[in-house]
Amino acid sequence: MSNTGFFLSFEGIDGAGKSSHLDALAAALRQAGHTVTLTREPGGTPLAEQLRHLLLHHAMDAHTEALLAFAARRNHVCQVIAPALARGEVVISDRFSDATFAYQGAGRGLDWDLLLQLERLTLAGFGLNPDFVLKPDLTLWFDLPAAVAAQRLASARLPDRFEAQPAPFFAAVAGGYARRCAEDAPRFARIEADAPRPAVWQQVLAAVQSRGWLKEGA
Numbered sequence: 642m643s644n645t646g647f648f649l650s651f652e653g654i655d656g657a658g659k660s661s662h663l664d665a666l667a668a669a670l671r672q673a674g675h676t677v678t679l680t681r682e683p684g685g686t687p688l689a690e691q692l693r694h695l696l697l698h699h700a701m702d703a704h705t706e707a708l709l710a711f712a713a714r715r716n717h718v719c720q721v722i723a724p725a726l727a728r729g730e731v732v733i734s735d736r737f738s739d740a741t742f743a744y745q746g747a748g749r750g751l752d753w754d755l756l757l758q759l760e761r762l763t764l765a766g767f768g769l770n771p772d773f774v775l776k777p778d779l780t781l782w783f784d785l786p787a788a789v790a791a792q793r794l795a796s797a798r799l800p801d802r803f804e805a806q807p808a809p810f811f812a813a814v815a816g817g818y819a820r821r822c823a824e825d826a827p828r829f830a831r832i833e834a835d836a837p838r839p840a841v842w843q844q845v846l847a848a849v850q851s852r853g854w855l856k857e858g859a
């Protein structure tokens with residue numbers, strides 16, 4: 642799929658600073674002539690947004706969380722992501738499958754191999770090769786110590802069900818992102834998010850420029 646459009650995801654624990662840069666990156670890519678779909682997970686379609694609401698506001702076990710997250714993802718990929726990539730467009734998603742590994746796997750303790758099976762079940766079959774499992778071409782992983790993220794969020798907004806979790810939960814989630822990155826390093830750009838916003842933005846730009854999707858000086 643990457644030989645048509647390209648697919649970027651933003652990941653990191655809550656409060657890592659992703660949202661501050663999503664719109665700016667979409668604008669920079671549009672300025673460079675790309676058609677960009679900016680979307681989010683869980684969500685991105687009417688059905689998936691309903692599943693998002695359930696996931697964020699109703700108590701449930703980790704297995705149910707993962708099934709809802711992957712059901713929402715399947716609908717999102719079928720209706721939005723795969724068609725946009727096939728048209729040769731750019732998709733930027735605020736979170737994708739890595740979040741399920743980090744939150745439901747590392748955070749909530751769901752078995753990693755089970756998640757790999759769910760990922761394959763949900764996301765194989767979108768390429769010419771039946772074994773191809775759809776993943777972003779580049780994942781910008783905003784890496785920030787859990788304590789710093791908690792400080793940022795304390796003054797920022799009312800927490801949802803995940804944001805209300807204690808600091809050790811987010812340390813575990815961060816460990817889940819580190820594991821996904823170690824297992825597929827070429828796909829990831831690690832952003833040192835414990836830096837002033839302009840310095841974080843420079844890292845975001847550099848990661849996208851290094852793939853040739855934006856020219857330097859953009």
Ligand SMILES: Nc1ncnc2c1ncn2[C@@H]1O[C@H](COP(=O)(O)OP(=O)(O)O)[C@@H](O)[C@H]1O
Nearest residue numbers: 655656657658659660661793797836837838841
């Ligand atoms: N580099 C930064 N330094 C300090 N505060 C930041 C920085 N980036 C974002 N913030 C603040 O931290 C909070 C969380 O940022 P946000 O972009 O919403 O994170 P996320 O989308 O990853 O959950 C917001 O109040 C935001 O203004």
Ligand SMILES: Cc1cn([C@H]2C[C@H](O)[C@@H](COP(=O)(O)OP(=O)(O)O)O2)c(=O)[nH]c1=O
Nearest residue numbers: 655682683710736737740741744745803804
């Ligand atoms: C995509 C996904 C998100 N989540 C969680 C992570 C976040 O706490 C929450 C929503 O993510 P996010 O959109 O980043 O929240 P916000 O816009 O409030 O910053 O859902 C999962 O637990 N599993 C998943 O598969």
